Amino acid sequence: MSTTAPLRPAADTELSAEAAALATGPAEHPIHPAHTPTGQLSFGAFFQGVNSSTIWRLPQSGEQVAWESFEALVRTAERGKFAAFFLGEGLRLREHRGVPLEFDVAGRPDAQALLAALAAVTDQIGLVATQNTTYNDPVDLARRFQTLDLLSGGRAGWNVVTTDNAWTGENFRRGGYLDHEDRYVHAEAFVEVAQQFWRGEQIEHDGAHYSVRAQGDLPRSAQGSPVLFQAGASPAGQDFAARTADVIFSPHGTLEAAVDFRRSIVERTVAAGRDASSVKILPGAEVVLAPTEKEADEKIRWVRDLQVGPEQAIALLEQYWGRDLSDFDPEGPLPDVEPEVVESGVTRGAGFQFAKAQELTQQWREEAAEKGQSILEFARVKAGSRRGTFSGSYDAVADRLVEFARLGAIDGLNITPWLIPSGLDDIVDHLIPRLQERGVYPTDYAGSTLRENLGLPPV
Amino acid sequence: MTTTASHLGAHSADTPSADTLSAQEQRPGLPVLAVDLVSDPALLGSFAALAHDLERAGIGALTISDGGLHPIHVASYLAPLTDAIALLPRTDAVYVEPFHLATQLMSLDHISHGRAGWLLTAETDPTVAATVGRTTLGLEDTAREAADVLEASRLVWDSWAEDAVVRDTASGVYVDAARLQYADFEGESFAVRGPAITPRSPQGLLPVLIADADRAAVGGRVATELADGRVLDLDVSTGARPDAVVDTVERALAEDAGPAVRLVRLVGLDLEADPLGTVAELSAALRERGLLAAAPSAGQSLRDQLGLPVAARAADPARRSDRARLNSEDLA
Numbered sequence: 081m082s083t084t085a086p087l088r089p090a091a092d093t094e095l096s097a098e099a100a101a102l103a104t105g106p107a108e109h110p111i112h113p114a115h116t117p118t119g120q121l122s123f124g125a126f127f128q129g130v131n132s133s134t135i136w137r138l139p140q141s142g143e144q145v146a147w148e149s150f151e152a153l154v155r156t157a158e159r160g161k162f163a164a165f166f167l168g169e170g171l172r173l174r175e176h177r178g179v180p181l182e183f184d185v186a187g188r189p190d191a192q193a194l195l196a197a198l199a200a201v202t203d204q205i206g207l208v209a210t211q212n213t214t215y216n217d218p219v220d221l222a223r224r225f226q227t228l229d230l231l232s233g234g235r236a237g238w239n240v241v242t243t244d245n246a247w248t249g250e251n252f253r254r255g256g257y258l259d260h261e262d263r264y265v266h267a268e269a270f271v272e273v274a275q276q277f278w279r280g281e282q283i284e285h286d287g288a289h290y291s292v293r294a295q296g297d298l299p300r301s302a303q304g305s306p307v308l309f310q311a312g313a314s315p316a317g318q319d320f321a322a323r324t325a326d327v328i329f330s331p332h333g334t335l336e337a338a339v340d341f342r343r344s345i346v347e348r349t350v351a352a353g354r355d356a357s358s359v360k361i362l363p364g365a366e367v368v369l370a371p372t373e374k375e376a377d378e379k380i381r382w383v384r385d386l387q388v389g390p391e392q393a394i395a396l397l398e399q400y401w402g403r404d405l406s407d408f409d410p411e412g413p414l415p416d417v418e419p420e421v422v423e424s425g426v427t428r429g430a431g432f433q434f435a436k437a438q439e440l441t442q443q444w445r446e447e448a449a450e451k452g453q454s455i456l457e458f459a460r461v462k463a464g465s466r467r468g469t470f471s472g473s474y475d476a477v478a479d480r481l482v483e484f485a486r487l488g489a490i491d492g493l494n495i496t497p498w499l500i501p502s503g504l505d506d507i508v509d510h511l512i513p514r515l516q517e518r519g520v521y522p523t524d525y526a527g528s529t530l531r532e533n534l535g536l537p538p539v
Numbered sequence: 540m541t542t543t544a545s546h547l548g549a550h551s552a553d554t555p556s557a558d559t560l561s562a563q564e565q566r567p568g569l570p571v572l573a574v575d576l577v578s579d580p581a582l583l584g585s586f587a588a589l590a591h592d593l594e595r596a597g598i599g600a601l602t603i604s605d606g607g608l609h610p611i612h613v614a615s616y617l618a619p620l621t622d623a624i625a626l627l628p629r630t631d632a633v634y635v636e637p638f639h640l641a642t643q644l645m646s647l648d649h650i651s652h653g654r655a656g657w658l659l660t661a662e663t664d665p666t667v668a669a670t671v672g673r674t675t676l677g678l679e680d681t682a683r684e685a686a687d688v689l690e691a692s693r694l695v696w697d698s699w700a701e702d703a704v705v706r707d708t709a710s711g712v713y714v715d716a717a718r719l720q721y722a723d724f725e726g727e728s729f730a731v732r733g734p735a736i737t738p739r740s741p742q743g744l745l746p747v748l749i750a751d752a753d754r755a756a757v758g759g760r761v762a763t764e765l766a767d768g769r770v771l772d773l774d775v776s777t778g779a780r781p782d783a784v785v786d787t788v789e790r791a792l793a794e795d796a797g798p799a800v801r802l803v804r805l806v807g808l809d810l811e812a813d814p815l816g817t818v819a820e821l822s823a824a825l826r827e828r829g830l831l832a833a834a835p836s837a838g839q840s841l842r843d844q845l846g847l848p849v850a851a852r853a854a855d856p857a858r859r860s861d862r863a864r865l866n867s868e869d870l871a
């Protein structure tokens with residue numbers, strides 16, 4: 081039943097000067113000799129549920145935890161032939177200095193329970209849950225994913241994440257038992273146990289952290305087993321993805337960064353003995369659209385100002401300064417006090433862990449002073465929506481995406497709507513038809529399973 | 540342990556004596572009729588139609604027993620396909636991560652708009668313990684663990700106030716940390732810090748019921764002190780005479796010792812061969828004798844169906860999530 085738009089071979093297309101400068105290979109494989117671009121894009125809708133990207137201040141901002149919000153969002157995504165609906169996960173409420181963060185959206189339902197319900201009201205869209213390997217039991221998680229895969233007729237996906245800090249571990253039996261260096265060693269063993277379960281095998285796993293005895297006892301789903309996503313940008317994370325994953329949810333937004341990342345993943349995938357094109361790359365993206373470039377500029381500023389208010393600006397800096405900055409004026413310059421480098425960095429959220437507070441804050445002070453930015457202006461530029469690659473006029477964004485697709489830098493986008501539940505409307509109504517006209521986006525689902533709709537080979 | 544236990548007591552509602560009731564006098568406190576659905580993958584194609592038919596027949600609840608597919612997911616799947624029937628997965632409280640389990644159950648309550656409950660079991664099968672790398676606990680430890688997991692779950696469910704999400708545009712506050720509290724549960728074999736990663740669910744505290752089949756395993760404390768009531772199990776796998784069923788239910792309701800019967804659960808039905816016949820017949824017979832609560836209406840919560848009061852939140856100032864800030868301000 082595939083009605084995918086005719087594929088335009090990347091070899092036939094001429095690259096722009098910018099893209100040509102980034103391409104190093106011959107025309108048929110511009111980024112890496114082993115990789116042949118499909119020239120096609122798949123979209124995922126990423127319900128974030130934390131962070132400042134979701135605007136909660138508008139009258140049309142829906143409830144973050146209400147079933148109606150999720151149902152409306154997923155229906156729009158399915159109308160737009162999105163390959164997947166994607167949920168993030170955080171196993172402890174984010175805190176700052178021992179107090180839960182108050183200024184951003186927070187609180188979401190269990191990802192798999194919600195997706196099982198969404199399976200009942202959708203037919204074709206993939207349902208992807210972010211689930212952690214450090215604080216789950218592999219057989220329990222595998223059984224739940226296989227249940228979701230069976231209930232949805234082969235539409236389940238698992239975004240494998242490895243968050244391992246002891247602070248999150250305070251909610252779990254094992255606590256902070258895993259060294260950060262071992263997160264992917266552990267994750268790989270965990271995924272292997274899950275795959276054994278999905279194959280219906282007998283499991284006798286004796287690892288460094290636990291022993292498991294189990295027997296896979298469920299039938300296989302229409303797609304064989306859930307699609308594996310991976311989100312983790314470190315070299316260890318990339319190698320894990322190259323060996324194990326079907327799709328990478330990457331953080332790379334610019335064409336240059338995306339090209340570098342593709343090259344790195346292709347090299348690692350080939351080194352792992354897999355086909356160069358076997359791992360799809362879907363960077364996370366925020367998409368702000370308007371009919372013209374001028375209107376888009378205004379809209380991006382409007383979105384950004386709603387995303388990051390004065391309290392959020394101070395709170396953002398506090399996460400890096402590690403101390404109370406509430407006496408500073410959001411309209412004034414960046415704080416001239418030194419950061420407190422406390423070892424409880426993990427409580428400041430995943431983004432912070434590896435940044436060096438001293439260096440970073442000094443750099444930020446200089447940057448803001450140079451540009452004459454207040455705390456609020458600076459925070460809005462850092463945390464708010466940007467005049468990024470995927471925002472602009474309908475036509476400009478469509479043209480840029482065509483370039484990404486032809487060059488083979490990405491296989492699609494995982495889009496975070498900045499408004500729930502209407503944040504995908506203009507993407508579906510205005511951007512997708514333009515991408516379809518340009519031949520880079522499917523006009524219908526290729527099949528009924530997530531694997532088919534991502535263009536992945538059967539297991 | 541730093542838990543407050545004020546809200547953890549059993550609800551010892553008086554059991555109505557059967558002979559004082561008539562069909563016209565149905566009132567809260569009468570049990571709800573439940574049909575047990577086994578989460579067998581062979582039934583995948585039938586779940587939706589079965590739930591729909593049972594709801595249309597006025598059946599109050601579906602319990603979902605583990606037949607391979609995860610019962611909480613099957614219940615979640617059925618939630619948007621129904622709007623009145625309650626959904627109670629029957630799941631283990633022992634060989635689980637308590638925080639995940641509590642989150643999953645309260646999420647089912649969100650998805651079903653307050654129709655979720657928990658048929659708590661305590662696993663005794665050694666092969667289940669081995670799937671999570673644990674060894675089977677003895678009877679006493681099993682009961683203690685089940686009690687701990689139930690208490691921890693309730694503390695997680697109760698950790699957000701109803702009005703914690705304030706969305707105050709003037710102050711820029713989305714969620715008020717003063718209206719959240721840590722669970723701070725410390726049991727013998729695990730601890731849960733909290734607060735929940737999910738806002739308070741519609742019922743706040745999900746009804747927790749113990750089936751007769753599980754009474755021995757969960758132990759006396761869970762079955763009689765902590766749970767919200769008893770589930771009278773009626774095995775109808777070899778057929779059921781309506782008058783015999785009526786007798787059994789009447790006798791169980793007349794007992795004045797032990798926890799109140801909140802649910803009458805039909806187990807062992809071959810729902811594919813006989814999707815509605817037996818259920819409808821037994822339901823009619825029980826209803827005629829005034830032994831069943833009224834059929835649920837759309838959007839009715841399970842607590843309401845069962846005659847349980849709205850769960851009031853047990854706020855505990857010592858566990859408030861903004862205590863770190865309060866302390867530092869007090870010191871200043």
Ligand SMILES: Cc1cc2nc3c(=O)[nH]c(=O)nc-3n(C[C@H](O)[C@H](O)[C@H](O)COP(=O)(O)O)c2cc1C
Nearest residue numbers: 168169210241242243311312313314317329330331
């Ligand atoms: C785009 C993206 C999305 C992520 N989403 C989540 C998430 O929802 N939950 C989570 O626990 N971790 C999430 N992570 C964190 C990863 O699981 C991983 O722990 C982290 O990136 C550190 O791994 P690394 O050292 O390989 O980068 C995400 C990471 C990326 C890059």
